[in-house]
Amino acid sequence: MRLLLGRAISALATALIPTTLTLAVLRTTGSAEALGVVLACELIPLLLLLPVGGVLADRFRPERVALVADLVRGLSQAAIGIELLMGVGRVLDLAVLSAVAGVAIAFGMPAVPRLVAAVVPGPERLRVNSRIGVATSTSSVLAPALSGGVVLVAGPGWAALLTAALFACSALTLGGVRTAKQAETARNTFAKDLAEGWREVRTRPWFLKSVLGHGVWHFMAGLFLTLGPLTAVKHLGGEASWVLIVQCGTVGLVAGVFLVPRLPVRRPLVVVQVAAALYLLPLVALAVSANVVVIAAAYFVAMFGLGLLSPLWETVVAEEIPEGALGRVRAFDQLISFASRPFGLAVAAPLAGLVGMTGLLLTGAVAVAVANLIAISSVKPPATGSPGERPPAKLRR
Structure with missing residues (x-):
């Protein structure tokens, strides 16, 4: 319960930051360039230091890393x-x-999967990861309205202080989680620890192919989230159309994370990769100039797939990667994701102008499907057994 509460509070605090910071910078300077600089200053150290955070997450008890990371984020806010x-x-x-x-996020993010793996028994992880997914998804919906409301009523300074208070609560909650003391081992150099983490990645083709597929997914999400609102505003009836599309996607995401522990999933990694491939649907719908209802429905299905993907992926990786290397392995995973989406956001408009929006989106739809479905070729078939045999506690890939 403490773990779930801490993750929910941290997710809400994290989701408050973009709206608060955006409104603060625009209210103070009125400059889009200044906003870009401020947002980039968080992203760049995050990308550069995630591998370092992965090593630290595997060297120290994860609750302590999470405590320090959230306290630093709270102090910055x-x-x-x-x-x-x-x-x-x-x-x-x-x-x-x-x-x-950004530095604190880089250190704290890889510690969270280790914390979940350390305190939640294997058979319970999918249920717990699903609940964390529901909390995160709900926060992403509530946070912009909450932050915007506080800014309008009291100003961005008070919104930032609210975020700081939430991070303090999260730090104290997650910091109070107790994990077993790690066995004393010979301390390697940073470079050797990093190399061992990479070895864990490259010796698992299913993981490497899946992560690269997810990177393509995030890149195409960046394209869709840039070109989608532009198209909606110009050709689909204005801002209300884009709001409808986004809200349908949010409903799909919450539905996916809510339903996944209740589904009879025997091959989690296959479901994960098929779910990622579903993002081709809104890309194709936008490419062929479908009406807003069709695009909204396609986005609902795509985000429902993401809702299935996230808890299953968290659970599979925690089951298959040794706990002592989980921080470094997940840091690699997070690095690909965080680098791909901003890149997609940045190049969407120039690429659309160069090759045309229809061709770009259709090519992207094929890429996201192929890149994710190809990872299924690395999935091992389940062990033979009677048709009604209950799957083992250790999830099959």
């Missing part, structure tokens, strides 16, 4: 809030504090 309340809000200061938050 508190500093932003105080500066905004004082009427300062310098872009340089916001950029530096955002970079500090």
